[in-house]
Amino acid sequence: xxxxxxxxxPIDGNNFTSAGGASVAVKQNLRALGFPDDVVRRVSIAMYxxxxxxxxxxxxxxxTVTVGEDEITIVLADRGPGIADVERAMQEGYYTAPDxxxxxxxxxxxxxxxxxxxxxxxxxxSVVGTGTTVTMKVRIPxxxx
Amino acid sequence: MKxxxxxxSRPANPPDPAAAYRHSVAIDGEKCRGCTHxxxxxxxxxxRVRGGKARINPALCIDCGECIRRCPHQAKKAVFDKLSDLxxxxxxxxxxxxxxLYGQFDRLSDVDYxxxxxxxxGFDGVYEVAKAxxxxxxxxxxxxxxxxxxxxVISSACPTVSRLISLRFPSLCRCIIPILPPIELASRAARIxxxxxxxxxxxxxxxxxxxxxCPAKASYVKNALYGEKSDVDAVLSMSEVYFALLNVIHPGTxxxxxxxxxxxxxxxxxxxxxxxxxxxxxxxxxxGIENVxxxxxxxxxxxxxxxxxxxxxxxxxxxxxxxxxxxNPYLARVRLQALRRYLPVARQYLPRGGAVPxxxxxxxxxxxKPILLAASRLEAMKKMQAIEKILPTLPGLDCxxxxxxxxxxxxxxxxxxxxxxxxxxxxxxxxxAAQKSAEITESAPKESQ
Numbered sequence: 001x002x003x004x005x006x007x008x009x010p011i012d013g014n015n016f017t018s019a020g021g022a023s024v025a026v027k028q029n030l031r032a033l034g035f036p037d038d039v040v041r042r043v044s045i046a047m048y049x050x051x052x053x054x055x056x057x058x059x060x061x062x063x064t065v066t067v068g069e070d071e072i073t074i075v076l077a078d079r080g081p082g083i084a085d086v087e088r089a090m091q092e093g094y095y096t097a098p099d100x101x102x103x104x105x106x107x108x109x110x111x112x113x114x115x116x117x118x119x120x121x122x123x124x125x126s127v128v129g130t131g132t133t134v135t136m137k138v139r140i141p142x143x144x145x
Numbered sequence: 146m147k148x149x150x151x152x153x154s155r156p157a158n159p160p161d162p163a164a165a166y167r168h169s170v171a172i173d174g175e176k177c178r179g180c181t182h183x184x185x186x187x188x189x190x191x192x193r194v195r196g197g198k199a200r201i202n203p204a205l206c207i208d209c210g211e212c213i214r215r216c217p218h219q220a221k222k223a224v225f226d227k228l229s230d231l232x233x234x235x236x237x238x239x240x241x242x243x244x245x246l247y248g249q250f251d252r253l254s255d256v257d258y259x260x261x262x263x264x265x266x267g268f269d270g271v272y273e274v275a276k277a278x279x280x281x282x283x284x285x286x287x288x289x290x291x292x293x294x295x296x297x298v299i300s301s302a303c304p305t306v307s308r309l310i311s312l313r314f315p316s317l318c319r320c321i322i323p324i325l326p327p328i329e330l331a332s333r334a335a336r337i338x339x340x341x342x343x344x345x346x347x348x349x350x351x352x353x354x355x356x357x358x359c360p361a362k363a364s365y366v367k368n369a370l371y372g373e374k375s376d377v378d379a380v381l382s383m384s385e386v387y388f389a390l391l392n393v394i395h396p397g398t399x400x401x402x403x404x405x406x407x408x409x410x411x412x413x414x415x416x417x418x419x420x421x422x423x424x425x426x427x428x429x430x431x432x433g434i435e436n437v438x439x440x441x442x443x444x445x446x447x448x449x450x451x452x453x454x455x456x457x458x459x460x461x462x463x464x465x466x467x468x469x470x471x472x473n474p475y476l477a478r479v480r481l482q483a484l485r486r487y488l489p490v491a492r493q494y495l496p497r498g499g500a501v502p503x504x505x506x507x508x509x510x511x512x513x514k515p516i517l518l519a520a521s522r523l524e525a526m527k528k529m530q531a532i533e534k535i536l537p538t539l540p541g542l543d544c545x546x547x548x549x550x551x552x553x554x555x556x557x558x559x560x561x562x563x564x565x566x567x568x569x570x571x572x573x574x575x576x577x578a579a580q581k582s583a584e585i586t587e588s589a590p591k592e593s594q
Contacts, residue, residue: 005529024442028313032518033525037316041445048446067526 004068005033011051011078013060022063023048033067035140042118043072043138049111050076050134056101057081058132074119074136082128089124090116167367169224169360169380170208172199176220181545183212183221188434189312189516193558194548205516207308208361209434209459210468223360223469226379235352235378237343239335240268241328244275244406244414245358245464247484248477249387254396256411256484261400265393266386268354270342271402272335275410278327279493280334282409282422284501288322289423289453295319297429297444297452300419302326304365305459306437307511314441315513320455323507325371327413328355328362330505332376352378356386358467359460372509382469407491415478416463420456422491428454433461518557532556539569546570 007029009022027044047063054061058080066073083089089096090112097107116122121137179197191205192212199220201212213221228238240263247256260271281302289298299320301307310317332353339351355377357363363380364370412418420428429452431440437457443449460466465481466474519525532553539552547568549555558564567573 002523002526003530005526005533007533020443020446023446027442027445029529031313031315031515033529034515034517034519034522037513041316044445045447067529069523069526 002069004066005029007065007067009063009065011054011060011063011076013055013058013078016055019052019055020048021051023051026065030067030072035072039072039138039140043074046115046118046136046138047074047076049114050074050136052106053111054078054080056097056106061131070140070142071120072138072140074134074138076134076136077131078133079131082130082132083124083126084128086124086126166203166206167364168201168203168206168208169363169367170201170206170210170213171222171224172201173220173222174198176218178218178220179548180217181548182215182217184545184548184550185543186211186215187550188309188438190550190554192550193563194545195563205312207305207312207459208359208364209305209309210360211434213360213468223363223382225357225360225363225382225385225469228354228379228381231352231354231379234347234350237269237339237346237351238267239270239272239339239351239353240266241272241274241331241335241353241355241377243328243356243358243362243383243464244273244278244411244481245467245470245477246356246383246387247411248414248465248481249383249470249472250390250394250480253480253484255400256404256406257400257402258394258396259390260402260404261398262390262394263356263386264402266389270335270339272331272338272353273404273406273410274327274331274355275406275413276493277331277334277410278413278419279407279410279422279491280330280495281324281327281505282419282491283493283495284324284505285322285454286423286497287495287499288324288501289425290498297449297455298322300454300456301371301507302413302419302456303361303458303464304370305359305361305434306457307370308361309434309437309459310441311511311514312516313438314445315515316445317441318511318513320444321511323510324501325505325507326365328365329371329376331355332378333504336376354378355380356383357381358383358464358470360468361459371507371511383467384469384471387471405492407489407493408485409491410493411481411485411488414463414481415465415474416456416458418463420454423454425453427452428456430456430458432458432463432466434459528557528560531560535559538572540571542571544571 023044026047027040030040058078061078064075088094092113093109095107095109101107119136120139123135126132177198179194183192183199189205189207191202192199213223247259263271301322307321335353336351340348357380366375366377366380409422412422416432417430420430431437462474462478465477518528535556541552543551547555549558
């Protein structure tokens with residue numbers, strides 16, 4: 001058993017065009033580590049959606065990815081406005097993104113549902129006015145299984 | 146015992162499936178000054194400067210030619226074949242001009258003059274790659290009509306993109322259209338056509354010679370990228386052929402040979418030509434290796450799900466921007482537009498519907514060959530941990546002075562044991578400064594005495 005590898009990325013909330021960069025960096029690292037395609041894909045999609053959310057709604061934050069031998073944990077922490085009704089936010093198609101962001105093709109209300117779909121575990125801790133922390137886990141199937 | 150010891154020790158790199166890949170981009174050791182221009186622009190970080198000279202890691206190089214474009218000392222070169230390298234028995238030579246060739250000439254009113262010029266240069270026949278491109282377009286339409294294929298479909302025409310996908314975007318290998326690129330179909334068709342026209346020629350005496358805008362096509366021919374050996378016998382540099390052609394193209398004369406290509410085939414020379422020919426609005430066409438990487442990254446994240454077709458060209462503006470072309474790619478594209486204007490839409494047709502025959506398909510699917518840090522995940526994790534530990538101690542400037550493109554790449558090289566910490570110039574300067582100030586403090590009390 002080896003110690004987990006931890007990657008930390010600051011997510012710049014003021015730069016919409018660079019959003020998604022941390023997801024690409026994580027993808028490359030996971031691939032270099034030899035994780036199966038499916039795992040790499042799920043982590044990078046979940047992370048991408050989360051990253052975009054942080055930029056659209058929360059002025060950025062920090063993404064921490066902990067790569068263990070049997071699971072990958074993604075923690076996205078921001079000091080944004082918080083989510084008032086988490087259950088509603090999890091509904092497909094429910095959105096609060098402004099029109100200018102939606103015009104770019106984002107904010108379709110699929111971000112959080114996609115994050116849940118592509119991960120094995122997901123928890124949202126949110127306090128209105130303080131910020132949101134999303135914790136996601138992707139379990140790694142045993143090799144040869 | 147002794148002989149074993151003399152062998153240079155190698156870092157414990159993972160076994161490399163691509164080591165045998167034969168490249169067409171090389172470094173001229175005499176011209177290389179060990180500057181770092183190429184480092185930063187290599188899209189796969191395949192270059193390191195060691196001992197004052199750049200070196201290319203063949204396992205990572207994708208023959209994009211970016212380093213050739215960036216090198217201020219012309220120390221990177223594209224390696225092509227020479228006609229004199231062909232086996233002696235190959236006496237009948239058929240030229241396969243890429244459509245980008247036509248865009249190189251100023252005030253060309255008709256493609257036929259270029260084709261005639263190739264005959265004047267001594268070729269025994271010409272088969273236009275643009276003609277084969279129209280056939281590929283027709284098969285692509287058939288392929289896209291299927292409902293059981295992974296979408297969006299990615300073009301297989303640019304060998305640099307295909308190799309990039311297999312190394313860096315392995316999950317997208319399945320999206321690459323399994324139809325052979327125009328160069329391959331052109332070679333095969335040229336051979337059949339020549340044998341028909343000249344029943345007296347021994348088939349073994351026929352050589353097909355591609356006139357290439359880029360080194361990547363030369364690599365394609367050498368490496369069986371699509372599962373079987375290429376049918377093409379030799380690949381010449383477009384710029385070399387261009388200068389030879391200048392002497393033999395005479396616009397006053399009447400060509401004896403006629404182009405068999407329409408707008409669609411010629412359009413393949415620049416970005417958007419291949420995809421717009423599909424008569425389907427849901428396509429994306431991008432060029433320039435950095436843009437291509439961005440698109441592939443987004444495709445992997447699941448964007449572009451509604452697209453049917455993705456055309457990606459490593460070179461700016463498409464094949465007209467290849468590292469072996471002469472003319473400014475955008476000017477070449479304008480010229481091709483003028484040449485295309487009064488041509489029929491296409492001159493090669495296939496009946497609608499129907500299957501894509503086996504003879505035009507890949508012999509084997511493109512294999513994913515991801516670049517691994519180590520053969521086992523445990524070992525790779527250890528290395529990654531070591532890299533992450535070193536990274537915060539480095540300056541983070543990505544200056545390239547150490548000979549690696551980024552601080553991260555340097556950290557990896559350190560872990561692999563191919564460099565030492567002192568190779569980081571910034572760190573070295575800091576430690577020298579620290580040493581000096583320590584000396585001054587030591588000597589200070591003496592002075593006051």
